[in-house]
Amino acid sequence: MCGINIICGFYDMYKYSDAARSTISWRLIGLARSAWAQILLAVFIGLGVTLINLAQLSITGYAIGQMFSGADVSVVLPMLLIVALMIILRAWLTYYKEMIAYYIAAGIKIALRNRIYVHLLALGPGFLEQRQTGELLEAAVHGVETLEIYFGKYLPQLVITLLTPIFIFTYLTILDWQLALLLAIFFIAALTAPQWLNSSARRERRRHWAAIAELNSYFIDSLQGLVTLKAFNNGKQRGDEISKRATDLCNAIMRVIGINFAYIGATNLIMTSGAALALGWGAVRVTQGTLSIDVLLIVLLLGNEIYKPILELNTAYHGGLEGATAAGGIFNLLDTVPDVANAPDAASTPPSAPSISFEDVTFGYDKGKRPALLNLSFEIKPGENVALVGRSGSGKTTVVNLLLRFWDPQHGRITLGGRSLRDYALETLRSQISVVSQDTYLFHGTVADNLRMSRPDATKEELEKAARLANAHEFIKALPKGYDTIIGERGARLSGGERQRIAIARVLLKDTPILLLDEATSSVDAENEAIIQEALDRLKQGRTTLVVAHRLSTVINADRIIVLDSGEIVESGRHDELIRAGGIYAQLVSAQRVS
CATH class of the missing domain: 1.20.1560.10 (ABC transporter type 1, transmembrane domain)
Known part of the structure; x- marks a missing residue:
């Protein structure tokens, strides 16, 4: 010794x-x-x-x-x-x-x-x-x-x-x-x-x-x-x-x-x-x-x-x-102790209904030193399509991260199906949620490999069905080896729009009751945005959806739009109601029309 x-x-x-x-x-x-x-x-x-x-x-x-x-x-x-x-x-x-x-x-x-x-x-x-x-x-x-x-x-x-x-x-x-x-x-x-x-x-x-x-x-x-x-x-x-x-x-x-x-x-x-x-x-x-x-x-x-x-x-x-x-x-x-871990009695049973509720949630990064959300409260009913909008840094993406339990709030609680997120096993919680983010990450490998990230046992027919629904099948078939084409690290051999459509197909394969769209079309051009938006509209059907958006044209048809400013809700309602109110949302829409 x-x-x-x-x-x-x-x-x-x-x-x-x-x-x-x-x-x-x-x-x-x-x-x-x-x-x-x-x-x-x-x-x-x-x-x-x-x-x-x-x-x-x-x-x-x-x-x-x-x-x-x-x-x-x-x-x-x-x-x-x-x-x-x-x-x-x-x-x-x-x-x-x-x-x-x-x-x-x-x-x-x-x-x-x-x-x-x-x-x-x-x-x-x-x-x-x-x-x-x-x-x-x-x-x-x-x-x-x-x-x-x-x-x-x-x-x-x-x-x-x-x-x-x-x-x-x-x-x-x-x-x-x-x-x-x-x-x-x-x-x-x-x-x-x-x-x-x-x-x-x-x-x-x-x-x-x-x-x-x-x-x-x-x-x-x-x-x-x-x-x-x-x-x-x-x-x-x-x-x-x-x-x-x-x-x-x-x-x-x-x-x-x-x-x-x-x-x-x-x-x-x-x-x-x-x-x-x-x-x-x-x-x-x-x-x-x-x-x-x-x-x-x-x-x-x-x-x-x-x-x-x-x-x-x-x-x-x-x-x-x-x-x-x-x-x-x-x-x-x-x-190093994880900031988020399973409770000893964490439930492995999924929620009975895909409803989401934020109850007086306060959160700051670096253990609260950088405030992001303050006393945030809202509810999303099963099957409802809700959009979160606001200026950069208003806390929109933080809401998505908290729903996935990448972090836990310092105050308040978040529930899924009426039960606190902390009560679910992390694997169970994340099995109920699919995410399409602005920065889609694709791994070095084939198109099929990346699609099967969400369902490793998916058949070729299921891959093609999901790709068609995501408006991705045609461009995939045009690749040198189709679904067996190597796409490089981070999908470097594909365009931004193609990467997003593969991400949507991947989510369709996972087929979860809750969908989170975090700036899913913000990094693509207008032509690709229309194709992707069509695929997203199919994806939302029958799912509880939370859309984080910078391009406000993509949330006009949302059931409800929640406007955040400095981590707090300042407005909430449908598109036409918020336009008539003349608040921050109307200002943001006006600014985008001018630009």
Whole structure:
């Protein structure tokens, strides 16, 4: 445990939570709980390899001593054959141990990545908005990958390094306690002396990880904004910034490598000094007749075996160090408590009626520091088509986010079917709601893959039916491979209007009783708007619909229009009633007509 704690002292590259800071050693071990049987098997195999080495080197030293004493070849040859067989057995066991180690690491990485992904889903968009994508990728992808050496090599090797010397020194003491004591002193020195580099290693490892996260975030941000960079002719300046961050990372890596070599160099110097001193003192004793040549040869051969675990631990040490550093960031992520979670007794039964009610709801982002809604109250009856309009920043999209429970209000409550949203399991709640937003996200894959996001078991006929209703079938069939056409990340190979129609088809496939339209036509041209609006009108039929709109021409036929201003309801009624009232809605309509 001491060795593990030494490694885990270097995890704090970010601002880790108290839970991660105080329990990281045990939590790293806890990650391997399901693989302890395999880890112990790898340790036992490693110890078996050590015992084979002891036997092999003892027989080799004895055989060489016999040859120096003039023994016949027929006496030595069987011993050499046994040594050859031991070498083959040792190689096979070593291979088997390495394979077990990689299986251990692979299993832990798969389980941990799944756990991180599920936790990120639970954290939701509120958390993601406060983090850079590169930072999260660093923890979820590269950070998890670095744990391979920790679990596959360092952890088993640490146990082997602690146990192997017990066997070797016991045997050496039986052969010659004086040489055993000398080698033991240098062994302890080789294991502990390089620890003076720990503070430097910790500092440089923090810088290394910070440089990786910074470069990843900046590079991903640049790729996502590539069109903007080209439009503003800012590609070279951005490239210089990336180059600067890449140089910072390179310098950080070189400093880490320098410390690694210093660590290994100090260890090798101590080991070489110990072996040389043991050889010199042993040779003097052989000439004095107080030590036999074959014992000296066996001790010298085993002396190398004493230091071998340290060399192997050094090889895995800095990989394990990097893994433990990454583990701190991973645990910090996993320790983050979701703002929204299922209640212990959350209902999995859907509501009896798709009615929506906001009851004196107050909400602000950043835990209320940025007010968005104030004492908001309204009701939407089953099958009713209600529109939310207002100036930018009036709180319209916040209403949609609260309905999906991306956040919970600080005051008041929201009900679905007469029951608080908090009483429903999140999966049940969201299974009742479909959303078509302004910024439709399509995944890299085929058109069919993206349509099946809402219903993975949908047949080809069902896909085509939904696409026809969404006015999307014709343009999909015109694509190179139809529904099997790859559309690129975020649907980059499609126009804005085509992306929106696929989003509508996806919602039609989901077929939920409640529909949320958040600025669904605001980013398309007039021709596409007419096609999309026709599809949306079909989509609304028989559903409770809440429309968030900037283009007021799309809500003229709504059953009711609610006007928000600074998070409060200032008007409510049908289009013609609000026009006659001459309030904010009439002003907004007038402004759009003029524009």
